[in-house]
Amino acid sequence: MPHVVDCEIKAHQEVAPGHYRMALHCPGIAKEALPGQFCMIEVRPGYHPFLRRPMSIERIFRDGVSILYKVEGEGTRLLSGYRTGQSLNVQGPLGKPFPLPGEGKRPILVGGGIGVAPLPGLAERLMREAGRTPDIVLAARTDSLLLCGKDFAQMRCRVVLATDDGSAGMKGFASDALRTLNPGPDTVVYCCGPMPMMRAVHDVCAELDAPCFASLEALMACGDGVCMGCVVEANVEIEAERMVRVCSDGPVFDSRIINWSA
Ligand SMILES: Cc1cc2nc3c(=O)[nH]c(=O)nc-3n(C[C@H](O)[C@H](O)[C@H](O)COP(=O)(O)OP(=O)(O)OC[C@H]3O[C@@H](n4cnc5c(N)ncnc54)[C@H](O)[C@@H]3O)c2cc1C
Ligand code: FES
Structure with a gap:
């Protein structure tokens, strides 16, 4: 409760x-x-x-x-x-938290802009409870909007930066930076950021057979599963429903169940 x-x-x-x-x-x-x-x-x-x-x-x-x-x-x-x-x-x-990765899986965290918000806490939990120091992709429009870089560096995470304008790290998107960390069946990718970014991250993960969990955003009224104001379309029926509630079924979803084309 x-x-x-x-x-x-x-x-x-x-x-x-x-x-x-x-x-x-x-x-x-x-x-x-x-x-x-x-x-x-x-x-x-x-x-x-x-x-x-x-x-x-x-x-x-x-x-x-x-x-x-x-x-x-x-x-x-x-x-x-x-x-x-x-x-x-x-x-x-x-809402539902990020799941821990299975035994032996390498976690990669991908944050776009303010979407990085839930990732420092996740990195701490992964180190404490799964014994894994995650690799991090931080992406933003420009250098000054790259958040939490120092926090991840203090945790001794490997951090790959990407900016749209090339002012820090590689010039490109989060999904381009993710490829440099070789995601695959032995990794688990956790991402949060704007929908187009998460869709591109999902596409990379689907192509390379890497499990991916995305933390979605939606306009919310109750936040507690009652009003149905936050639904997004799924690819599969869950309890006979095609629509899932971001607030109570998520916000974290296995990216394969989300209909990213909707
Ligand atoms: C589960 C969840 C977690 C979130 N975590 C964070 C966080 O850690 N840090 C953070 O800065 N923001 C986060 N957000 C987004 C944040 O809730 C909205 O930016 C905020 O509600 C906007 O309120 P406002 O009154 O300032 O803007 P409004 O005047 O309500 O809206 C301003 C603009 O933001 C858009 N907007 C409003 N609410 C949302 C929303 N929920 N998602 C996407 N766009 C929205 C509107 O469409 C409008 O274009 C989260 C959203 C969700 C659903
Ligand atoms: S915000 Fe009311 S059901 Fe999700």
Whole structure:
């Protein structure tokens, strides 16, 4: 059962233009959360904005979690105005986490832009519970929007960078950078980012027979499996349904079950 709690903001800072990291004090959520899960955050008490905003859990600590977010519209703009010491009402943890790789599989994490948010916590869990230090692909439009590079370097992960404009790492897309890490049947790829990026990552993995798990985004209302506002089309019927709910069936899916052409 997810918690709904007021959480004190322990730290809040801009980490790149328009991108923020916020640490929240929420021991109950932290105790149950796993990487890949998310929270629904009430960005302002009352009825406007009416809906909570979904945010991936970035890292999990003993007494709380962090989130990493990009200012997109009104909700995230309001969020960016909060200061350390203030409180936010948070519901979580929600959704299904990233699964651990099978015995002997090499994990590769692929993050595009702000999609990198759930991956530092996943890297920590892979090292702690699977004994594997993952390889990382970080991709963004330009150098200043490559996030978490230092965090992965501190974890001693091999990091391959890709930017659209060539200002850091190779000039190209996440899927091009992924190929340089030789994904195949002995690897497991975990990705999060814009849909076109994840589709291209899925295509590379399907071609090279590499299992791939993608963390999807969708507009969400309830975040809890009730409203059907977040459905995406699957390739297969799951419990007699073709549509899957990103919030409760996901957000993490085996990329082969998603209809990427829909
Ligand atoms: C499971 C999940 C985890 C997420 N994790 C993160 C995260 O860790 N960091 C982060 O920065 N963002 C994350 N998002 C996206 C984030 O929820 C949206 O950017 C945010 O809700 C936008 O709210 P807003 O009020 O600022 O913008 P709005 O005014 O609501 O929208 C501004 C623009 O963003 C688009 N948008 C709104 N909501 C979403 C959404 N859910 N997915 C994609 N586009 C959206 C709108 O279509 C519009 O174009 C996540 C979304 C989901 C579903
Ligand atoms: S957001 Fe309501 S069912 Fe997913």
